[in-house]
């Protein structure tokens with residue numbers, strides 16, 4: 001649920017996912033945890049753990065920390081030695097987590113879930129096997145109620161990566177983390193924008209900043225109310241496509257902060273106030289724009305009205 005449910009709305013996402021059987025939820029920070037009101041009976045853990053300034057929040061918010069470092073373990077021992085916590089073990093990513101040789105520091109803690117996180121699950125990389133082996137070794141040494149290794153891409157590496165629970169993010173929101181998932185994951189987020197103005201671009205004239213589109217002939221254009229301030233990134237300039245009434249409307253020239261110009265020769269009826277749907281199937285939109293699927297989702301701005309179906 002971190003980053004506002006990957007940009008879509010964390011509270012709404014929690015409700016949907018609970019209904020379909022998700023039991024455990026994760027956020028990055030205590031502020032994100034508080035936004036979800038876990039006191040209503042949500043099983044929630046905070047991935048960044050307890051930093052020097054987090055003790056008060058940890059007291060007030062009904063979530064478990066995922067302890068990441070010797071410092072955090074000391075802090076937790078002083079604050080709540082008997083209260084259940086999660087622990088992150090670093091098995092080779094060198095991001096967050098205890099090194100396996102520091103596992104002796106965990107003696108006596110009540111560990112709810114022992115985690116590690118895969119660095120390269122979206123590719124066929126030798127580190128995947130190495131991390132799996134290291135996690136098995138550490139799981140044999142450290143007692144916890146449950147063990148967890150796989151993110152979305154890790155789920156697709158096979159059953160041996162699943163342990164007791166998996167932690168998908170991207171795939172829940174329509175991302176395709178590995179090619180094996182193609183055809184099994186549906187688009188979740190759809191982007192719509194509205195036509196602000198329709199105009200004719202005379203042959204030989206240009207569209208948009210830096211005049212990167214030149215009309216070879218008279219061209220019908222619709223200017224829509226979306227731009228890079230909304231997370232429709234400049235990588236879509238002259239490459240993105242929108243659709244309305246079955247017609248493809250190509251992006252003409254640069255994406256601006258708040259506006260995008262579409263070619264609409266094929267749609268004479270498209271008028272100010274009409275809605276268009278931007279192509280935002282994540283795998284292809286990532287390829288088109290040069291952004292990652294993660295950036296496309298988490299970049300979605302605050303001006304959208306987020307409508308849940």
Ligand SMILES: *Cc1c(COP(=O)(O)O)cnc(C)c1O
Pocket residue numbers: 002047117150151152153167168169170171
């Ligand atoms: C973000 C995150 C995930 C989810 O990763 P996806 O690639 O989006 O499935 C899982 N575990 C941890 C520790 C994370 O930080």
